Amino acid sequence: xxxxxTHSIADEGVYELSVHGEIDASSSIYLETALKEAMQQxxxxxxDMSELEYISSAGLGVFMSILQDLENEEIQMVLFNMxxxxxxxxxxxxxxLLMNIQPSKExxxxxxx
Amino acid sequence: MTHQFKTSCKREKLKDIRHxxxxxxxxxxxxxxxxxxxxxxxxxxxxxLMIHSNKDNPNENLEVYVQDEGDKIKFxxxxxxxxxxxxxxKEPAIDDIVMSKRRGGLGIMLVKKIMDQVEFKCExxxxxxxMTKNIDKKK
Numbered sequence: 607x608x609x610x611x612t613h614s615i616a617d618e619g620v621y622e623l624s625v626h627g628e629i630d631a632s633s634s635i636y637l638e639t640a641l642k643e644a645m646q647q648x649x650x651x652x653x654d655m656s657e658l659e660y661i662s663s664a665g666l667g668v669f670m671s672i673l674q675d676l677e678n679e680e681i682q683m684v685l686f687n688m689x690x691x692x693x694x695x696x697x698x699x700x701x702x703l704l705m706n707i708q709p710s711k712e713x714x715x716x717x718x719x
Numbered sequence: 720m721t722h723q724f725k726t727s728c729k730r731e732k733l734k735d736i737r738h739x740x741x742x743x744x745x746x747x748x749x750x751x752x753x754x755x756x757x758x759x760x761x762x763x764x765x766x767x768l769m770i771h772s773n774k775d776n777p778n779e780n781l782e783v784y785v786q787d788e789g790d791k792i793k794f795x796x797x798x799x800x801x802x803x804x805x806x807x808x809k810e811p812a813i814d815d816i817v818m819s820k821r822r823g824g825l826g827i828m829l830v831k832k833i834m835d836q837v838e839f840k841c842e843x844x845x846x847x848x849x850m851t852k853n854i855d856k857k858k
Contacts, residue, residue: 607734630737631766632730634822660737660755662762663829667822670813674820691755698756698832699813699825 608633608658610640614648620718621648626657629665638668645672649681650718654711656687661695673704682706686714722785728773728798736765736783747787749854757792757852760833763826764796764848772800772846791835796848803846805839 608627615622621644629637644651676683686708688696696702708714724739726732737758744754765781773779784795810831811824830837836851 628734628737630730630733630762631770632733638822660759662733662759662766663825664766664822666825667816670816670825671820671822673817691752694752694756695759695829698829701813704813704817 608636610636612640612644615652618650618715618718619648620650620652620715622652622654624654624657628660629658629668630660630662631664634662634664634668637665638671641668641672645675645679645681649679651681651683652711652714652718653683653685654687655685655692656689658689658692661692666696666699666701669705670701682718684708684714684717686711720787724783726781726783727777728769728775728779728781728800729777730766730769730775732781733762733766733769736781737762739783740785743785744792747792747854749792753854756833760830760850760852761794761796763830764850767803767826768796768798768800768846768848772798772803774800776800791851791853794834794848794850794852796850797845799845802841803839803848805837 608625608629611624613622623640623644684706688707706717708717722743724736726735740758740761741754744757768781769775779800782797786793808827810828816824834850835853838849840847
């Protein structure tokens, strides 16, 4: 099961999501819904992945499916604080190279300036 | 020794399958990093079988077998749904997935990268996915 908390960082115009738990074929729909909402709310999306314990292709697929829209709509999305085992999964297929993934929130915010 | 786990074709059961696998792989002595990848590969196959072969039918069952053979671990996943035609499986390009905004197509790619051998067999009324992972138990 996955839970996703959202809030805006008003001064920066940034919409932040914090993903907790596990994203698999049963729960990826929640990630998709939260990302679509974020894309409607802001052009700057920050995703805290520190509490994400597991991601399968269903979760990776959700990220891949919005990349084109992010580009078309000029929306910046930065992921940060991924655990080693989660970033490993992105790296197996080289998907980490298609996304902006930063080690810390400070570095992620700096990307959105 | 063979470890086995049987469950219904409900996506919510994937978590239980992962829990079973994590315990078995931990007992076998796989590192957490390696274990996470192997669990992912089996999870991908199980999810595909539940969704595509068994149409999320909770009355259908899935069996997972794990056998420690010392220098390798063998996995068998048995179901009774529609057989997956692996021989005609064509790996999509990542660029095509991104361009077409597809959500699917990455699962089997992950399985092929993680496992050393992958085979889908159809035996009478049952389908068996056999996978082998060569291992180095040094942590």
